[in-house]
Amino acid sequence: MINLKKNQSIVRSEEPIAVVGGGEIGPEDLNLALIRVNAVVAADGGAIPLMDSGRMPDAVFGDFDSLTSAYSDRIPADRLFPVREQDSTDFDKTLRSVEAPLVLGIGFLGGRLDHQLAVLNTLVRLQDRPCILLGEHEVMFHAPPRIALDLSPGDVVSLFPFQQVTGRSRGLEWPIDDLVLEPSGRVGTSNRALADVELEVDEPGLLVMVPREALDQVMQAFLSEQTGRWTAREE
Missing domain, CATH: 2.60.120.320 (Thiamin pyrophosphokinase, thiamin-binding domain)
Known part of the structure; x- marks a missing residue:
């Protein structure tokens, strides 16, 4: 059973979690992620497809410019973590606010190329946060x-x-x-x-x-603790 703790706007978990973005999400992506984790966090508008699927996010991070009141009003207030600064993307805001042995990200690949490049930039900069991104044909990780x-x-x-x-x-x-x-x-x-x-x-x-079919292989490799981890990047 997962134990989510919120402390100083940080969600901590001892098990892998999923993070859902507001980009392109394939018909099986949510199910594929949700059967592999117990907790799921949304990056701003990622809460919309998540809630439409019947799942309430355990936390939502972002500047909330993509999350309409029709959805935000239904989310318990203690699960909303607004980060108002405009110097980073919602993926960046979310990934640096989450501590877990592994994050599975969906809704971040596909769509606008500039958005994808910003996501990849974050994936590399936040090198101490293991994260696997699910794409239409492949999985990607740092x-x-x-x-x-x-x-x-x-x-x-x-x-x-x-x-x-x-x-x-x-x-x-x-x-x-x-x-x-x-x-x-x-x-x-x-x-x-x-x-x-x-x-x-x-x-x-x-x-x-x-290949996308290697998702479980990649997850197991990261969770084996035999991969090593990079230390946080000095800013």
Whole structure:
């Protein structure tokens, strides 16, 4: 049973939680997330599809410019956490307000490209907050120091650096050993698994995309505590 604690506008959980955004959500996305968690938090307008599905959010964060009164009036006041500043996105406001071993985010990929880029920026900046984003065809996450996944031969494994990174790999058709990956140089998109894949990276900043069907594999890897974690970034 999950124990949610609210302290200084922070939701803490000892189990994985889901975070729902107001972007594109596929017909099975909510069910896929909700059967894997016990608690769900909304980023501003993400409360709308969540409530339309019959689920009341355990907390809502954001500037509330997308959450109409028809919905906010139905949410208990102690579950609403307005963050009025305009210097960050609702995903940023929510992810930095949540402490959990893992966050599963839906409603953040797809739709406007500028929104997606802002989400990916947050995913990399908040490097101490493990989060998996669910897309239409893939799941995406910020690579931890190390991760091992039991993928099928031929599965697409795309690597995109948001800053200069180096590392090592096993089980990829094109290994990353001895390579320098950087956003304005070499990237690692459209790589493929040959067998079980192992990645080890030397610094934060690498985004990983694997097939949507690998969601449970990725969740189990993060929850195994064998991936390591990055410390919070110094601002």
